[in-house]
Amino acid sequence: MNSIPKRILIVGGVAGGATCAARARRLCETCEIVVFERGPHVSFANCGLPYFVGDVIPSEANLLVASPDLFARRFNIEVHTETEVIGLDRHARRIEVRDLRTGAVRPEPYDALVLATGAQPVRPPLPGIDLPGIHVLRTIPDSRGIKAAVAHAKRVVLVGGGFIGLEMAENLVGLGLEVTLLELADQVLPPLDPEMATYAAERLKTHGVSLRLGEGVEAFDKHPEHGLNLRTSKGGTIAADLVILGIGVRPESGLAAAAGLELGAFGGIRVDEYMRTSDAAIWAVGDVVEVKNRVTGEWQLVPLAGPANRQGRVAATAILHHFECSDGTPPPLKFEGVLGTAVCEVFGLTIACTGANEKVLRRAGMDYDKVYLHPGHHASYFPGAKPIHIKLLFSRTDGRILGAQAVGELDVARRIDVIATAMMQGATVFDLEDLELCYAPQFGAAKDPVNLAGMIAANHLRGDLSLAAWEALTETTALLVDVRSEAEFAAGHIPHARNLPLETLRDRLSELPRDREIWLVCGVGQRAYYAYRLLYRAGFNVKVLSGGMQTYRAWMRARD
């Protein structure tokens, strides 16, 4: 078929690169496929590193999903580890590689080149940043370094409250360390909105993590007893035996930039939906590329393993199509953008999200609305139901789902997966009402949490429920009516709220004003909705505070 074997070179041999190589071999038995990897390992499980540090994953061997030897035997793919690609000559279709063991440099010609160089952890140029004891976590050697340091450390400071920071907090506490988490923003987990992130923050604190929000590190000094002293943006100092930076990653797009490939505003490589760069013989995949957000249409960086794997598969398919089909048909696989579905667990709490959050929607100027709910993860009559706190964002215009965030102990990823699947198909909140999901007592409810999210949002859009804005709670002139029982009200309520239990409401309509807006609140929003229907039908001017006291408390925590 292919008389002169085509040469596919792949730079970077982990998620995106390794997948691309394996897929390319499946599509072409005669191509020459070569992977260059700067580090000592290919195909390793970066995502497992925090758990390797925490001894949950017992051995390094577990992290090695595939070895160079397996690549050779199974896929007939040549893998060069400890080999860095240091130059790219697009016109000659040639890269320059350096064997890091010998220092020898050689050129390697290609017919197709794949840049799967990933991203580098950010190391900000702060005073003292190069002192010993300041780590990042991206590779197996990084994790070895942290494990070695942890063995005789007592106090650790984690800088950055993203997914990796939280996973590290859990694992280090598990190892018996004193953990401080510094986060410059006033919330952890930037993919969530602040009030949803508070559930994770609470959980961290409950498990002994000293969480310092709105505080960043400004400099590092040596500390006489502990190795390091951090100076923070609030003027404080923290002594630490060990510091781990988890403040994000930067696409490793240096090669591409030097070669004049088009980059995006965030420094990632620009690619089309077949993962092809601005050079027709070069493809790029994984953390090094910018991707289109499926909700806002904006370019962004989404450094996650799922997209990297899919992109690798798409790129390989496009390359082989490029080699074999010259009839102008497009390659059979596309990468059409990301939702940003993500999940993380911290001390038994699962936090998951998909699509855009409010911050993103506001920035993109989209006309959205939101509901909150707190259903049990399964039917309440079956023992062990745990609440899932859900926030659903949707278009005010047509009900299209724009994003969702969920936090809870059990079956959280399941609900976000369902919503992400619906979103991939362009579904609306009206579609969520109708979903037919698994129900048996230990697995869900006849009205699943996702159905309920859809029902509440759909009621709102159909005009059967009108929602008040939590943001306006402090300024509103509306009368706040709490429809919970007297006992619940007595145990804690919103200042100035008046208590009128739902079950007495029909007899007490005369106590309510007809000339003033009324905002209803209850435990989670359901009784307030029932009260809303009653009062609305009786001619009152009413609104509901979605999510009830549970959401109120989350909002308050987010303000502290």
Add this chain to the structure above:
Amino acid sequence: MNSIPKRILIVGGVAGGATCAARARRLCETCEIVVFERGPHVSFANCGLPYFVGDVIPSEANLLVASPDLFARRFNIEVHTETEVIGLDRHARRIEVRDLRTGAVRPEPYDALVLATGAQPVRPPLPGIDLPGIHVLRTIPDSRGIKAAVAHAKRVVLVGGGFIGLEMAENLVGLGLEVTLLELADQVLPPLDPEMATYAAERLKTHGVSLRLGEGVEAFDKHPEHGLNLRTSKGGTIAADLVILGIGVRPESGLAAAAGLELGAFGGIRVDEYMRTSDAAIWAVGDVVEVKNRVTGEWQLVPLAGPANRQGRVAATAILHHFECSDGTPPPLKFEGVLGTAVCEVFGLTIACTGANEKVLRRAGMDYDKVYLHPGHHASYFPGAKPIHIKLLFSRTDGRILGAQAVGELDVARRIDVIATAMMQGATVFDLEDLELCYAPQFGAAKDPVNLAGMIAANHLRGDLSLAAWEALTETTALLVDVRSEAEFAAGHIPHARNLPLETLRDRLSELPRDREIWLVCGVGQRAYYAYRLLYRAGFNVKVLSGGMQTYRAWMRARD
């Protein structure tokens, strides 16, 4: 608004009826809403009954989701328990009800009537069927009867291997009873295909249930020591202290039939997509109606709580729309059919399914294909990954997903929920390839099991993978090549298979025939696919046995 209050009468006060009543009140504050329930309870959790019998749900009170008193206080709905509706006069728009405590009969006029009478467990007219000790399980009194009998029983026979039979088996074994399960079909769990049902059968046997497939009960006699003696279709006899029949339900459509409402072929009430019967003033919801299968378009009975709840909501909405809007617009909510998504757990094994199975597709004459896979429920490098056995059915013509079945210990419902959600949106297997699902080591994989199912099916449809039919395994003249390692092969293989490990294949092409079809098999199907790509590209005539030895064993078990 409504000057003369409209009267909505609802017959049956559990899943469909109670939801309909509550929703009707939310939509109309002034309507008179009355629920008639023959039994002593409304709004109870039928689905919890097996677990109440098994003491997992500790008290009867847990099962009562809402009481008549709550209905009165919260919803201003009148509930008459122990009141049977015994007649329906459509022309006079009047029902006849009997107070079962006093025997008094009275008429009740309606503007809208809802039949939510559910279904009755089937009690076949066998000799001895009325002997004491033969139970069914539908109501709280039923469960009390079983609990009382269980207290001094040792040997139980369950007749029928559907969801309820399996849940009862688990609960009764949990109470220390000797359990025999008789099932006339040659598989348990009719919603699954036989080879998938074998996983559940195995699990039952491992936990000590004496499972007798292909064997039904033909008669009951008294037994001197145990209360009962069963005679079976295979000529055997079984002594039992207690028998529980779980052989399905029959729609309780007697009232509707007597009144001349249109019924379907299965005896369920025919309704339109607004749940309206052939009488414009009568709606029907829940187990008593027939529903359209979303995959085949055929009418069927789907006695499940989720659809019953949604239908109740749709009917209430339609009724209020009927009362309030005379402008010819359709009601805002529709019920557009069912997938039949269902789940059940037995001894730690979760079994879930959605859409059509092969039996149904064959009967409907649909052009389908199928793949099997057995991925871990999360990344293999993280401790504790458990396999999920998945069968995916899809249209051969356009890739539309037609059904899925999954069995495993963890996160099974999640995968079926995702597929059900995709199906609700009319998705194809190509859409499954692209889904962006939650991934962190303990929650999934960079290529989620659902992505993999989509990838395999899509490869097949795109012509990148050709699948052999397990059904033809015994007759095929193809050469069977097992590409697992020698050690794996030695530990057990398909008769007549030849072993050529994947990793040696490239060097041994000369050992393979070019004039004979080759069928490839491995552990789960993945290495066989890799071998397929290699051999296909080398010009061989190859096919893959989807699901590998794991599926082979399931097929063999299903044949026994």
